[in-house]
Amino acid sequence: MQCNYEETKKMVRNRIRVLISAYACEPNKGSEPGVGWNWALQMAKLNEVYVITRSNNRKIIEKFLQEHPVEHLHFYYYDCATWKRKMKKLPNGIFVYYKMWQKEILPIARKIVEDEKIDIVHHITFNEFRTPGKLYQLPVPFIWGPIGGGQFYNSIFKEAYFSRKDVYKEKLRNFINRSYLMFSHDIKAAVKKANTILIADQSTERIMPKSRKYVRLLETGYDLNRNKVKAYDENLTINPKRPIKLLWVGGIWPRKGLKVLIDALYNSQFENYSLSIVGDGQDRKASEKLVREYGLDKKIRFLGALSYDEVNNLYDSADVFVFTSLRDTSGNVVLEAMSHGLPVITINHHGVGEIVTDETGIRIDPISYDSVKSDFVKAIKEYAKNPELMKQHGLSGRQRLETYYSWVNNAKVLQTIYDEIKRNTSFN
Structure with missing residues (x-):
């Protein structure tokens, strides 16, 4: 047409x-x-x-x-x-x-x-x-x-849930989806x-x-008039005094997969980062407890639900946006991140696997839970050693948003x- x-x-x-x-x-x-x-x-x-x-x-x-x-x-x-x-x-x-x-x-x-x-x-x-x-x-x-809503639970993410009950709910949802399609x-x-x-x-x-x-x-x-692209530091160098700033935004619910990122950072030897988590929900207390058990509480901050202006400021000050959702049709927060010119690290599935491209971020193939955790850290390291790539992907993301979304x-x-x-x- x-x-x-x-x-x-x-x-x-x-x-x-x-x-x-x-x-x-x-x-x-x-x-x-x-x-x-x-x-x-x-x-x-x-x-x-x-x-x-x-x-x-x-x-x-x-x-x-x-x-x-x-x-x-x-x-x-x-x-x-x-x-x-x-x-x-x-x-x-x-x-x-x-x-x-x-x-x-x-x-x-x-x-x-x-x-x-x-x-x-x-x-x-x-x-x-x-x-x-x-x-x-x-x-x-x-x-x-x-x-x-046509996303199905992937069994490789069993360990990404805090509760067996939530895994059973996802399996039940798979059954219900198939039943609806048939009957x-x-x-x-x-x-x-x-x-x-x-x-x-x-x-x-x-x-x-x-x-x-x-x-x-x-x-x-996305309303393109809501905000402009963030200002980039042309001389940015990631080092121990200036760690890479990661941002995660969303409801802290089982299907949002925050545990994937926490597990990934714990299992890595990479320490030159800070992670800000914005949002609230069912899994917040369990996530905070896990961060303390892993000894990551000095690097990972839980900020709770914030106002629009406060979140906007975080987008502008962050280096990379991380989206870990295990089941989503799209992801409004991904569009928000792209609007600010942030590169996105995400799992290569469902709607976000099409919204984010190799020119706007790094997509991780869901092969196994261990490979996903490892690849999240590899992606973070890639941006940390190449700030220019962060800028290129971020600007391309804003352009893609303007063109298609x-x-x-x-x-x-x-x-x-x-x-x-x-x-x-x-x-x-």
Whole structure:
């Protein structure tokens, strides 16, 4: 598809009327709420956008829109009965509730389609392949995605988890994913009905039915106006008085793999580094305890959850960003690091294995747990002895972000799809 974005701007008066399903949708948030919000915000620039989201999101959305009015963006809010909402507190209850929510918004969506003369229905969040919702049943063109969640637990990372229970959870998730692919009526129906299915990463595309074609598009993006590239020290030399500064940012949860990096640094003979860890979560206490047991507490700092400005300053002062996630569709923090011009060391799998290239960082093949630990240290040493390579990879990362992963670029790609569907529908 060729994107004639300027021509679309000229036709802005003939706006395509789009109904977006975004269960998770909140301004100034990361993860799925930020994904839902940013897609709606971007697409409202050239289209008339109607969003169905949770009533729970209403207060924060309306407060934002009062302070920052957005034209052509309309919201409908819905939540299930109180007793159903309480189910979210149960194990995996949020997905049970989500399925009920999707079923109950169908008649609401049907009325919006009729009243607002909707041209396209687009399901955005949740973006897991297991949860396409029910809006594919509506009598208008349907878009699903970008979807992800097709990553499977890799047994070589068994030692990367603090608890056997977390390993069992990952294995159970593998089983559930396979079961959904085999038996889910909604997945099969959505695959058959959707005019376009957008897929965010290679792992998810690999498991989806081969009976149709898919469009690759990252589920998230980056606002290039948020920050500039860090200032580089042209005379930087890594030595005992100036160790290489490593940065790790994210939720300290089992699947984020922080233990991999801690184990790697402990098993190495390399000591000329400092590591700042930003974030909080289930595994923080266990990680801090492990660092103390390894005797690394003078080199590794746990900073907890920090403000946006504080994290920004850390990106600018760091030399290298380390991303250890064992299972992720993409990784917003990787885009943040690239925006500041930081090279990225990561495992070569899932979405990040495509976001980071050999020109923007160092990717580690997941062959065995020992090899991964060893290769993380080798990558750190490579940057420590070659600061110019850090700069080259960092600047290339920012350029790659600007070319492929900005919200503006993502919106152009999606607008092309909207335009093509609208043209085909009008022609037919």
